[in-house]
Amino acid sequence: MSTDAHEIYRRYVGAMVLHGLHAARECGLGGTDMYALNLLDLNGPMTPGELSAQTGLTTGPTTRLIDRLEAAGYVRRTPSPDDRRKVIVEPVGEPTELAEALAPARQKLGEVFARYSEEERRTLFDYFARATEALRP
Amino acid sequence: MSTDAHEIYRRYVGAMVLHGLHAARECGLGGTDMYALNLLDLNGPMTPGELSAQTGLTTGPTTRLIDRLEAAGYVRRTPSPDDRRKVIVEPVGEPTELAEALAPARQKLGEVFARYSEEERRTLFDYFARATEALRP
């Protein structure tokens, strides 16, 4: 990666972080809540214990974090079939507020994508998939 | 943009937000602080008033936000030459902690980039530039 690519990447990451936090605000979520919601979105349903391990929070705050997300309609609690002490936290489709908050950005990005050829789009989506995997914390 | 592309994009944005907030924590910064630092990075030096307008904070919290960033060595305050009431807040190069926090991700992304041809990389960087512009809040 050349210095120039570094520079581009740095600015790009900045823009994505800005965008993400902006979306979080639009949804009435804090940064940690958005963080947790994305964890659930990327890694699938998990227990509060697993979520607390991944967020770095202790169990108390995690419970209330899930409370907030559940009250806002972003996730759902389901009893675990295997272990009745456990609870499964799963994202509930894509919440309306989140979709609406992301809509303008999607619209703009859609216009950007429209400029590329089918071949180029394949390259971009391939990169997205690989980068998502590489950035997974 | 097909539904499939939507899905890929959504997961990708999620990964970037996760990555950004993770980096913020590594630097000992809150989400808002990282947000502001990225604003300064992307839009260049600005006054506390402009920063408060862009973050949505009132002036009080903005002053303390700048205090935190300055104490951590991320930005510098300079008196404005034009208007002696004003202050210019400018990022101080790239802070070591931030660079270190981003280093592992850069390493991994560098490996991802290495898989592509020169032509494909051009496409990717072109996309980054356009997407950065499109996502600017």
Place this chain on the structure above:
DNA sequence: CGTAATCTCTTCCTCAATGAAGAGACTTCT
């Protein structure tokens, strides 16, 4: 000039999020 407007910063207060510690329910192991 002098009054109003602008800009940053300070002070006080409020509220939300977090950590620590422990309770209650359930499972596992001996």
Place this chain on the structure above:
DNA sequence: AGAAGTCTCTTCATTGAGGAAGAGATTACG
């Protein structure tokens, strides 16, 4: 069966960020 361990949730106290209001310094305007 019983003891120990696990998992979630609750309670209490603390910390930190943010808003509101106003002070102090400077600039712009009549």
